[in-house]
Amino acid sequence: MAPVPVPPPPLLASHAAVRAAASAVSRSRRARRAGDQPPQVAALRRGDWVKLICGASFEDAADVRNLSLVYTLAGVDCIDCAADASVVGAVNEGIEVAASIIPAVQRPWVMVSVNDDCRDLHFRKAEFDPEDCPQDCSKPCEKVCPADAISLESVMVGGEHTQSDPLRGKLKGGVLTERCYGCGRCLPVCPYDRIRAVSYVRDPTTTCELLKGNDVDAIEIHTTGKGTDTFNTLWNSLSESINNVKLVAVSMPDIGESTVDFMNALYAIMEPHIHGYNLWQLDGRPMSGDIGRGATRETVSFAVHMASVSERPPGFYQLAGGTNSYTIDCLKKAGLFQSTTFRGTTTSEMIHSQQALIGGIAYGGYARKIIGRTLRKIPAQFGRVRIEDHPEHLLEALQEALSLVGPVKSYPALSSLS
Numbered sequence: 194m195a196p197v198p199v200p201p202p203p204l205l206a207s208h209a210a211v212r213a214a215a216s217a218v219s220r221s222r223r224a225r226r227a228g229d230q231p232p233q234v235a236a237l238r239r240g241d242w243v244k245l246i247c248g249a250s251f252e253d254a255a256d257v258r259n260l261s262l263v264y265t266l267a268g269v270d271c272i273d274c275a276a277d278a279s280v281v282g283a284v285n286e287g288i289e290v291a292a293s294i295i296p297a298v299q300r301p302w303v304m305v306s307v308n309d310d311c312r313d314l315h316f317r318k319a320e321f322d323p324e325d326c327p328q329d330c331s332k333p334c335e336k337v338c339p340a341d342a343i344s345l346e347s348v349m350v351g352g353e354h355t356q357s358d359p360l361r362g363k364l365k366g367g368v369l370t371e372r373c374y375g376c377g378r379c380l381p382v383c384p385y386d387r388i389r390a391v392s393y394v395r396d397p398t399t400t401c402e403l404l405k406g407n408d409v410d411a412i413e414i415h416t417t418g419k420g421t422d423t424f425n426t427l428w429n430s431l432s433e434s435i436n437n438v439k440l441v442a443v444s445m446p447d448i449g450e451s452t453v454d455f456m457n458a459l460y461a462i463m464e465p466h467i468h469g470y471n472l473w474q475l476d477g478r479p480m481s482g483d484i485g486r487g488a489t490r491e492t493v494s495f496a497v498h499m500a501s502v503s504e505r506p507p508g509f510y511q512l513a514g515g516t517n518s519y520t521i522d523c524l525k526k527a528g529l530f531q532s533t534t535f536r537g538t539t540t541s542e543m544i545h546s547q548q549a550l551i552g553g554i555a556y557g558g559y560a561r562k563i564i565g566r567t568l569r570k571i572p573a574q575f576g577r578v579r580i581e582d583h584p585e586h587l588l589e590a591l592q593e594a595l596s597l598v599g600p601v602k603s604y605p606a607l608s609s610l611s
C-alpha cells in the first residue's frame with residue numbers, strides 16, 4: 194500500500210513564501226562553503242560576516258526572540274545579545290524556530306556582550322520617577338526613544354484617565370527597563386532634567402556560568418580605551434571559562450594615536466588564554482545606526498585608520514556603531530569592502546592568509562528599527578507576539594532583513610528570493 198502523505202505541520206504549511214526566500218539564502222550560503230572551517234570564520238575571511246546586535250542592555254525577550262528568528266532566516270553569522278540567561282534563551286529559541294521552518298538553515302553563533310567598567314555607554318539604563326514630572330509636560334522623552342522604552346499615561350489621582358484636564362491628574366508609567374538600551378537620547382530632551390542614566394557592570398561570575406553552557410559560542414568585551422587595568426581584571430575572572438567559546442571579540446572606540454598601542458596591550462593580555470578566534474569591533478558612533486547616513490562615517494573612518502597601520506594586532510576586524518544601509522557604500526568608497534588591499538598597497542600578511550582587511554559588519558539599532566516597523570503592525574490584541582504566527586508579517590520582516598544582510602553577502606537579487 195502506498196504511504197499516506199503526511200501533511201506538513203500548520204506552521205510550515207503557512208510559510209511557503211518565507212521558506213522559498215530563506216531556502217534561497219541557505220542555498221546561496223552552502224555554495225560558498227570553504228573547506229572544513231566554520232562557516233562563520235569563512236565569512237570573516239571573505240569579508241562578508243554579518244552580526245546582528247540585539248543590544249548589550251536590551252532585555253526584552255519577546256523582541257529578541259523575534260529578531261533572532263528573522264535574522265537567522267536572513268543568514269547572519271552571529272547574534273550578539275545581553276549577557277543574561279533569559280535573553281540568551283530567547284536568542285536560542287528564535288534560532289530553533291528558524292530551524293523548524295528551514296531545517297538546513299545555518300545556525301548563527303550566539304555572542305554575549307559584557308563590559309570591563311561602567312563607563313561604556315552600552316551598559317546603562319535611563320530612570321525617572323513619573324510622579325516627579327509636571328503634569329503638563331509634552332513628554333518629549335517618550336517621542337524621542339527609539340526603543341519604545343518610555344510609556345507614560347495621565348491618570349486622575351483616583352486612577353481614572355484625565356485627557357481633558359491633565360493638571361488634575363498625574364503621570365504613571367516611566368522607563369520599561371528591559372527595553373532601554375542606554376542610547377541616552379531621552380536625557381537632553383527632558384525640559385525638567387528629571388531623567389538620570391544608571392550605569393552598571395555585568396557580573397563576571399554570571400558571565401562565566403553562561404560561557405560554560407552550550408548556548409553561547411562567543412563573547413564580546415566592551416572597553417573604553419581608558420586603561421588596561423579593568424580589562425585585565427575582567428579577563429582574569431573569565432579565564433577559566435574563556436576556552437569554552439569559539440570567538441573572543443573586543444569592542445572599543447577609536448582613541449586616536451594610541452589606539453593601536455592600546456589594542457596590542459589588550460592582545461598581550463588575552464593571547465595566553467585565546468584558543469579560538471579573536472575579533473576587533475571598531476565601534477564608531479555607538480547606538481546611532483538608526484539616525485541616518487552620517488552616523489556610519491565614524492566606523493568607516495576607524496576602519497580606514499586601522500587598515501593604514503601595519504602593526505595592528507592579529508585578529509579579524511569588524512565595523513559597528515552607526516552601521517546602517519549606507520555602510521556598504523561608504524566602505525566601498527574607502528576601498529575596504531571585501532578587499533585585501535588598501536589604497537593600492539598590498540598587505541602581504543592579508544594576501545598570505547587570503548583574509549579580508551575588514552571581516553564584516555555588525556548591525557544594531559538600524560537592524561532592530563526595520564524589523565520593529567513590521568512588528569508594530571501586528572495588532573496589539575495578540576499580546577506577546579510570536580512573529581511566525583503571522584506569516585505575512587514574517588515574510589515582510591525577512592525581506593527587510595535581507596535588504597540589509599543581502600548586500601554584504603552578495604545574495605542573488607531579492608526578487609529571485611521571494
Ligand code: SF4
Pocket residue numbers: 318319337338339340341342343368372373374375376377378379380
Ligand atoms: S536611554 Fe534611549 S532607549 Fe533608554 S529610555 Fe532613553 S531614549 Fe529610550
Ligand code: SF4
Pocket residue numbers: 321323326327330331332333334335345382383384385386387388
Ligand atoms: S520629558 Fe522629562 S518631565 Fe517630561 S515626561 Fe519625560 S521625564 Fe517627565
